[in-house]
């Protein structure tokens with residue numbers, strides 16, 4: 001009992017501020033990991049038509065926040081109650097690693113490199129989804145843009 005409480009407190013201490021009671025894998029993915037990844041991918045995509053320099057800096061800033069968020073949530077995924085057996089934690093760590101390596105690329109506003117990192121990020125998402133979400137493929141990223149089916 002005491003151990004359980006201690007683990008909970010540790011989890012709360014390392015978790016992003018947004019971790020709410022009642023969060024499930026689905027809500028973590030839909031409201032945190034996926035938006036963070038979209039912002040990260042936007043750094044490597046063609047800029048929207050007519051993007052002003054101010055909008056561009058916002059886009060890069062959002063990508064950096066996305067990289068930070070994925071690193072934080074990747075830690076949460078490795079903790080109870082979310083961690084699972086098998087390759088799960090390795091996949092969460094891969095997401096963290098790619099997000100971490102993406103940070104200097106985003107800070108340098110290097111769109112070509114950011115595109116490449118985006119492909120690697122996709123692979124990290126897919127690796128976990130293929131193993132742990134076998135029937136949800138229609139709505140969940142599975143194939144890397146660099147590695148089409």
Ligand code: HEC
Nearest residue numbers: 025026029030034037088091092095124125128132133140
């Ligand atoms: C360690 C495993 C793991 C990693 C890494 C992971 N996911 Fe997921 N993801 C899941 C699981 C499990 C579900 C199914 C959740 C459920 O509905 O129970 C899921 C579901 C989703 C969903 C569907 C959410 C919904 O509304 O139903 C999206 C979108 C998603 N993930 C995006 C991503 C993206 C983008 C990445 C990479 C940046 C990623 N995931 C990385 C395990 C992972």
